[in-house]
Amino acid sequence: ETGVTQSPTHLIKTRGQQVTLRCSSQSGHNTVSWYQQALGQGPQFIFQYYREEENGRGNFPPRFSGLQFPNYSSELNVNALELDDSALYLCASSLWAEPVDGYTFGSGTRLTVV
Amino acid sequence: AQTVTQSQPEMSVQEAETVTLSCTYDTSENNYYLFWYKQPPSRQMILVIRQEAYKQQNATENRFSVNFQKAAKSFSLKISDSQLGDTAMYFCAFMKRRNYGGSQGNLIFGKGTKLSVKP
Numbered sequence: 001e002t003g004v005t006q007s008p009t010h011l012i013k014t015r016g017q018q019v020t021l022r023c024s025s026q027s028g029h030n031t032v033s034w035y036q037q038a039l040g041q042g043p044q045f046i047f048q049y050y051r052e053e054e055n056g057r058g059n060f061p062p063r064f065s066g067l068q069f070p071n072y073s074s075e076l077n078v079n080a081l082e083l084d085d086s087a088l089y090l091c092a093s094s095l096w097a098e099p100v101d102g103y104t105f106g107s108g109t110r111l112t113v114v
Numbered sequence: 115a116q117t118v119t120q121s122q123p124e125m126s127v128q129e130a131e132t133v134t135l136s137c138t139y140d141t142s143e144n145n146y147y148l149f150w151y152k153q154p155p156s157r158q159m160i161l162v163i164r165q166e167a168y169k170q171q172n173a174t175e176n177r178f179s180v181n182f183q184k185a186a187k188s189f190s191l192k193i194s195d196s197q198l199g200d201t202a203m204y205f206c207a208f209m210k211r212r213n214y215g216g217s218q219g220n221l222i223f224g225k226g227t228k229l230s231v232k233p
Binding site for chain 1: 118156157158159160161205207220221222223224225226
């Protein structure tokens with residue numbers, strides 16, 4: 001059973017650029033959620049994908065968007081990067097039917113915007 | 115809206131001793147889950163223990179146990195026989211229980227408590 005894999009592990013971008021982060025869900029999981037964790041803070045929910053559609057969104061602007069693919073992997077895209085977007089981005093996969101049973105996190109992508 | 119508060123930014127404990135981390139939450143929901151997650155320097159969030167709000171019995175997982183006080187909206191984590199490997203950030207989190215046919219709840223985290231276990 002493979003866990004959640006995120007890529008890249010670290011990334012440095014310039015303000016105004018666009019970035020794509022990737023997540024492979026744990027085998028057997030069909031739902032992917034993305035969280036942003038600023039330095040010294042707890043993670044904050046960005047959005048969730050199930051059946052390739054966004055299903056729930058936190059308080060993040062539209063320049064944060066995502067995709068889910070038929071194999072349940074997912075991408076997080078951020079346009080027009082701002083300095084405040086610098087954070088650890090965590091992906092978590094789970095089963096739609098029973099999220100509590102297995103909410104598995106990846107090790108995250110550390111994004112630095114300069 | 116739900117909120118989760120962890121009032122202890124940092125704590126330390128001697129190896130083999132017991133430590134308790136505090137968490138309070140605010141919600142108008144009646145059906146929900148509470149969690150403690152551990153985040154070591156590797157950054158991966160690891161589930162330590164979870165509690166279902168409708169269960170009165172406190173959850174226990176080996177050296178980890180919780181004191182769940184639903185009326186007081188309090189959910190503390192006790193770590194017994196602390197080990198060096200317990201050194202990490204600990205996050206308390208809340209998830210609304212999904213209604214039939216509804217969408218999954220998302221996790222709402224506190225700001226975390228940095229626990230250091232000293233030899």
